[in-house]
Amino acid sequence: MNSELPVTNWFKSSYSQPQGECVEVAFLDSGSIGVRDSKNPTGPSLLFDPGEWDAFTLGVKSGEFDRATGD
Template identity: 60%
Template sequence: MSVNGGTDVDLSNAVWRKAGEGDGRDSVEVALLADGHVGLRDGKNPDGHVLVFTPGEWSAFVAGVEDGEFDRPES
């Protein structure tokens, strides 16, 4: 897989772990990859697409999660 202008990221040895807790039916899986990249995939579809974040992108994403940027509005 390539990201950011052709940087190759090898997913063949990725070790996937569930992000969060629960029964796994709605799981997201995360893998720490080479060169600090982070892979993110749908745990219900492990053979599907993988989002690959650079270290900077992952840091910004995590900061947004911690800051509540992606929280759903209360109804």
């Protein structure tokens, strides 16, 4: 985790409500991808390298992280 990321443009999903509690993402100049909690923008952030981010987003799109229903 890193709470001292450079000033950058963070964004939320277009599906987020304006005052919603969401995660925010930033594509950093270093090539890393930052993820943080929109409720706590000065708090800790997660950093991913491009390969990790690609694997994560592919897993999300393929349903790898979907919660099982009926449990």
